[in-house]
Amino acid sequence: MLTGVLFRRGDKSEIIEPEFANQYILTDVYLNAKDNGNLSRPLLPSIATLVGVSLIAMVAAVLRTLALVFLSILPGSRKAVKKISVANTGVLYHDGRALATCESGPPIRFQLPGLETVGWYNGRRAENECGRDNKAGFGGNGLMGFMKEWTTGHPRVDPITKELISFHAVFVRPFVNYSIVPPASSSAKGTEESIRGPTLDIPIPGVSSPKMMHDFGVSAHHTVIMDLPLSLDPTNSIRGLPVVSYDPTERSRYGVFPRYEPEKIQWFTTNPCVIFHTANCWETTSMELEAETCIHLLACRLTSASIVYSAGALVPPTPKPAPPEYVEEEQCRLYYYSFPLVREGSDETPTIRNQWALSAIPFEFPTMSSSHAMRAAKYIYGCSTGTTYSAALGKATKISHLAKIDTATLIARGVTHPPQQIKGCVDARDLDEVMRSTDDNDPIRLFKMPEGWFAQEPRFVPRAQAETEDDGWLLTYVFDESQLNEDGECGDDAISELWIIDARNMREIVARVKLPQRVPYGLHGAWFSEDEIAGQRPFASLRREIPTAETDTSNYIPIMRDMAEKWIG
Secondary structure, three states: OEEEEEEEOOOOOOOOEEEEEEEOOOOHHHHHHOOOOOOOOOOOOOHHHHHHOOHHHHHHHHHHHHHHHHHHOOOOOOOOOOOOOOOOOEEEEEOOEEEEEOOOOOOEEEEOOOOEEEEEEOOOOEOOEOOOOOOOOOOOOOOOHHHHOOOOOOOEEOOOOOOEEEEEEOOOOOOEEEEEEOOOOOOOOOOHHHHOOOEEEEEOOOOOOOEOOOOOEEOOOEEEEEEOOEEEOHHHHHHOOOOEEEOOOOOEEEEEEEOOOHHHOEEEEEOOOEEEEEEEEEEEEEOOOOOEEEEEEEEEEEOOOHHHHHHOOOOOOOOOOOOHHHOOOOOEEEEEEEEEOOOOOOOOOOOOOEEEEEEOOOOEEEEOOHHHOOOOOOEEEEEEOOOOOOOOEOOOEOEOEEEEEEHHHHHHHHHHOOOOOOOOEEEOOOHHHHHOOOOOOOOEEEEEOOOOEEEOOOEEEEOOOOOOOOOEEEEEEEEEHHHEOOOOOEOOOOOEEEEEEEOOOOOOEEEEEEOOOOOOOOOOOOOOOHHHHHOOOOEOOOOOOOOOOOOOOOOHHHHHHHHHHHHHO
């Protein structure tokens, strides 16, 4: 489900009236399941199935899904399930299209501001758009094309070249493919490569097994792929492991390569960790070190995979005993990495120069000024809490603080006085200590939610003609949990609010927009500008919900299909 608030500019009045929009994304899975009385549970296996059940139960769940997908293509089905994605992870804008994403399929286009579904986007065009482009898109046309079109939940759009950069993690070699989609207009600022047309499904060498890859780093000229010891591998079941499995005895690997040349990848190895979200990535060239190029990455680093299990309401299994040098306290912090690249032809081993936390406070769901992304920026915003993000958002872990971190200041402090590599931290204060600070130049600023109120991932929105990088606002949906009953449920009269917070001082609530209903705790959001809404590509039609039709009793195929679906469902 998508939820949005539109700020419509009045014709004659300076008053802007916010408008609320709320729509289900009409994926194949949703259209097939809506009002389908044959299904007793969701068509797709849950995360609990992947990480917490026996091999027999997992195989049964997967076979059930395959059977239902096959039945969906037969006459009498409400909707053929050609893509299994639920498009429930992130949203972004690229080249006239607003897109919703999820790792289990390609992005799907939706229309602004009403949030209606247009259709699946394959890197060349979206379903139901005007015009024709029959060339293969993400995944190609081969036997494994359906899998290779699985696209990260966090594609990146370069604010300068307007290219969409993405990767596709799959179960078959080479396990990770890579795509670059330029804007249609060749007038966009970019390199020669960025106007040649889409470059889709480029193999990334060096990954030896299927991994759960959620995010990556993209700078102006380089890309960082993270090969971490969190596997997503169906063959784990043969070894007695869950499909999703974390091994704290393995190493973490970061592959860095020039944007258009993944064959030149350099691998940097370090202690195990889990990273679901990166905050920013940029490069520098040092003339003092013979024009050395160094790639810098900011990422939210976890020291365990407990969040994966808690998302499925499962107790994490007892992990393998890690070597003493790998053991760390449970945490999720904003980390800084620097990767100095080895000269081409050199026999040096790539080595990470710096890797330490900028702050000791828990930190996740990062956001920043989009116009400063992929360059050396100063500020990163995000969510913090009194725990370590060891439970799923919306369940046990509650976002009680919004954070603003002056990363440039803390990185400079860490370079001048380096903390311990890997386990060290530049600013060791906890949440309460940061909250007590009265220093107007404190590199960490916190906005604390009122008691019983909790926020969601914020989005930074710059002021028109902003004077500084942080000249703008943070927008976040918030909810007062005093509206919940004794069972933790809310009634039909429960509502959320959209708060607009001054991003410079992190104190002032500029406006509170009361919404007509509750907005459930969700994942990622985006801000779309007036120009982007006006610049959307034309489309021929929208996806529509399919009315339930009576079974044709003169045709035995729909009858048999319906009976089989009831039996399996």
